[in-house]
Amino acid sequence: METPQLSFSFNHLSGKAAIYGEVDDEGVVTFAVRVTEDSPIRGSEMFRRMLVAFGDEARTVRAVWRKYREPSSNIDRVNELTASGTSLDEAIQQTWTVLQARKAGFSTATMVGIPEGTAGAFSKIDVLIER
């Protein structure tokens, strides 16, 4: 059985915002977050609360970005920037997750694996954000 060291769950009663995250035994945080445009709480606030709850157990944030039909703020931002000539590595630094993680003290964002897609049309990117 594989169980996380810690998990964090926040579901706003409005049904308009939720986050769920886990830290594994190597301190890697995996999470999923969704908010509607009219959510009474911001995604950044839920993300902050999650990292506060994990404390020093969290050493790396693992960001898993996939693009299908639904908007994906991170990958949409990467595509917006790379379409206008920004390098992929630089574009990653300007995504929502990396910027939020940086506020919480995670300073180094590095792409892992091979992304799928081309400039302006990426569909799969994995990033590790470390302290």
Add this chain to the structure above:
Amino acid sequence: MAADRRSLQSMVDFVKTEIGPSEVYVVPMMSYFCRAFSLPLRDILPLREWVDSHDNSSVSTLLSRIESFALEQRSAAKE
């Protein structure tokens, strides 16, 4: 449900009903699946896209994990 070989869609529909009205049901649903199958979120995460795409190739690893869990449950039930 997994032990009864129910489809992923039927499990998703069941969990959605359990969660109740939510525009962001996919997040608590993944938490539910993690607990139900004792799997880490990194294994469940492809469900996030599957609910829109229904592309089973994107959840092939997850489906095999669920099948393994179901086999264990059936074996345990026989003992």
